[in-house]
Amino acid sequence: MIPILGLAAGVLLGLFFDPTVPVWLQPYLPIAVVAALDAVFGGFRARLDGIFDAKVFVISFVSNVVVAALIVFLGDQLGVGAQLSTAVVVVLGIRIFGNAAAIRRHVFRA
Amino acid sequence: MGASLLDAVLAETLDPAYAQAAAARSSDGGAPRPRRWDRVVVALTMAVAGLLVAVTYDQAAASVEGRDEVRVALVDDIRTDSAVSDELAAQLESLRTEVTRTRDDLLAASAVGQRARDALARAEESAGAVPVSGPGLLVTLANADPSADEDPVGGGTAEEDPREQVQDGDLQLVVNALWAAGAEAISINGQRLGPTTAIRFAGEAVLVDFRPVTNPYEISAIGDPDSLSAEFLASPEVGALAVISQTFGLRFEYAEEEELSVPAASVPELRSAVPEGPDDPAPDPTPGG
Numbered sequence: 380m381i382p383i384l385g386l387a388a389g390v391l392l393g394l395f396f397d398p399t400v401p402v403w404l405q406p407y408l409p410i411a412v413v414a415a416l417d418a419v420f421g422g423f424r425a426r427l428d429g430i431f432d433a434k435v436f437v438i439s440f441v442s443n444v445v446v447a448a449l450i451v452f453l454g455d456q457l458g459v460g461a462q463l464s465t466a467v468v469v470v471l472g473i474r475i476f477g478n479a480a481a482i483r484r485h486v487f488r489a
Numbered sequence: 490m491g492a493s494l495l496d497a498v499l500a501e502t503l504d505p506a507y508a509q510a511a512a513a514r515s516s517d518g519g520a521p522r523p524r525r526w527d528r529v530v531v532a533l534t535m536a537v538a539g540l541l542v543a544v545t546y547d548q549a550a551a552s553v554e555g556r557d558e559v560r561v562a563l564v565d566d567i568r569t570d571s572a573v574s575d576e577l578a579a580q581l582e583s584l585r586t587e588v589t590r591t592r593d594d595l596l597a598a599s600a601v602g603q604r605a606r607d608a609l610a611r612a613e614e615s616a617g618a619v620p621v622s623g624p625g626l627l628v629t630l631a632n633a634d635p636s637a638d639e640d641p642v643g644g645g646t647a648e649e650d651p652r653e654q655v656q657d658g659d660l661q662l663v664v665n666a667l668w669a670a671g672a673e674a675i676s677i678n679g680q681r682l683g684p685t686t687a688i689r690f691a692g693e694a695v696l697v698d699f700r701p702v703t704n705p706y707e708i709s710a711i712g713d714p715d716s717l718s719a720e721f722l723a724s725p726e727v728g729a730l731a732v733i734s735q736t737f738g739l740r741f742e743y744a745e746e747e748e749l750s751v752p753a754a755s756v757p758e759l760r761s762a763v764p765e766g767p768d769d770p771a772p773d774p775t776p777g778g
Contacts, residue, residue, distance in 0.1 A: 385532035389539025397547055408545040415538040421504050422531075428503070430511035433527035439504050440534050444541075470498060477502025 386419075406455070407448040410467055414447035415440060417471045420478040427485040447471070585756075617683035621674050622750035623711045626718050626743055628663055630655045631705035633738035652737045655706055657690040659730060659739075660697075663708055664688065666727050670720035672710035676751035678702040683754030698755060705740065714745040 400408065418440035425431040447467050454463030483489070596602035596609075613619045633653035660677060667675055675682045680697040682688075687698065694701040710717060721727060721743070734741035 381528050381532045382535040385535035386539040389536035389541075390543045391539075392536070393540040393543025393547065398544060400544060400548060405548055408541070408548060412541050412545045415541050419535070419538050421502075421507070424503055425507040428507070430507045432507060432510035432514075433531050435504065435506045435510045437530055437534050439506065440538070473498055474502045477499065481502065 382422075406460075407451055410447045410451050410464055411444045413468055413471050413475075414443040417474050417478075418443045420475050420482070424478040424481045424485075427482060443471075615684075617674060617681050617686075617754035618756055620681075620751065620753045621711060622748060623673075624714050624745075624747050625672070625709060625711035625749045626667070626714060626721060627746045627749060628667070628708040628710070628721075629705055629740060629742045629744075630659060630663065630708070630734075631740035633740075650737070652733075653739070654693075655695070655704060655739060657688050657695050659733075660688050660695060660706060660708070662726050662730055666721055666724040667708065667710040667712075667717070669724060670710075670712070670717050672712040672717060674711045674751045676709050678707055679752060681752050681754035683756075686754060709746075709749045709751055711749055711751060718743065718745055 418436070421439060422431060422436040425436070450467055451460055451464050454460040593606060596606040610619075614621065632655055664675055664677070664682065677688070677697045680686075680700055680702055682697070687696070689696045691701075694703070695706070696702070731741060733739070
């Protein structure tokens with residue numbers, strides 16, 4: 380329950396305070412969001428599996444976001460930013476789908 | 490190898506670190522850890538995730554909004570500037586009329602001046618610098634109607650066949666045939682063709698004398714209607730154009746008119762020639778585009 384409250388608080392904070400993001404960081408926000416979603420779904424699934432660990436969750440979240448943004452940044456520097464973004468979205472998307480399916484099996488037993 | 494990579498991506502959707510941590514805990518005998526801090530840290534991380542989502546959503550929405558705003562502002566700019574340009578053109582026209590009248594008044598004072606005025610009038614007529622009217626031929630060229638047999642699903646956005654649109658070349662062909670047939674003055678949609686007027690394509694628009702003219706194109710040619718239409722129709726290029734327009738559904742019509750009037754052409758700018766004078770700076774060449 381508390382994590383969901385935290386998520387809601389974060390969304391409200393972001394919508395109300397509307398923080399300005401430096402321009403150089405803006406291209407990496409969408410990919411960071413996908414990476415964060417992957418970590419959140421993974422954490423939720425781990426909790427349902429009964430093996431949730433706060434340390435693993437926090438580290439996986441931070442590293443996911445940073446690595447995803449870093450890969451895209453590197454791709455931008457090498458001129459393959461769009462392709463690497465696609466690669467990151469595909470891999471993380473598959474993982475999100477897999478975790479969502481596992482969560483569904485837990486919740487609906489189907 | 491390739492299959493195993495995909496298999497790994499598809500099968501290991503959960504971070505293996507969770508399982509390892511769980512195994513380590515159970516081997517430790519499930520030592521109780523400070524649960525309170527775990528919750529705070531997890532809640533904070535979730536808050537960061539929410540913040541990230543909200544900020545990204547804001548950014549995306551703002552950039553769409555910004556694009557729309559910029560577009561509207563640019564369209565407004567274009568409207569204002571074309572209004573200004575029209576106004577200036579009208580001003581130029583009235584000033585030029587005034588100059589002409591003053592000059593004619595001054596020249597009429599002497600015999601030499603009168604001869605000069607007559608010579609000037611003839612030169613201006615050939616240069617298309619004065620509006621003229623008279624009988625002639627009115628040729629209409631228009632794009633093909635959107636064909637009814639087009640795919641109704643994609644109809645709105647379907648690429649139009651460029652051959653179903655009147656091209657600059659078609660207009661050039663008609664105009665050249667009209668000159669060859671003895672036309673004395675020609676205008677396209679009210680744009681007089683002077684000696685240096687170009688008919689060009691820019692994107693989707695046909696430019697006559699660098700001003701856009703739009704479909705349908707009405708070409709007024711002043712001259713003896715009978716010989717004009719006879720020679721115009723006899724020209725092989727016009728025959729070819731008639732076949733093309735029939736094939737692609739372009740509208741290509743002509744009619745003899747008793748009274749046509751064409752406006753004055755814009756006076757060509759001097760680009761290299763500089764009037765002799767002590768105070769003239771270097772000319773400011775405007776690129777013709």
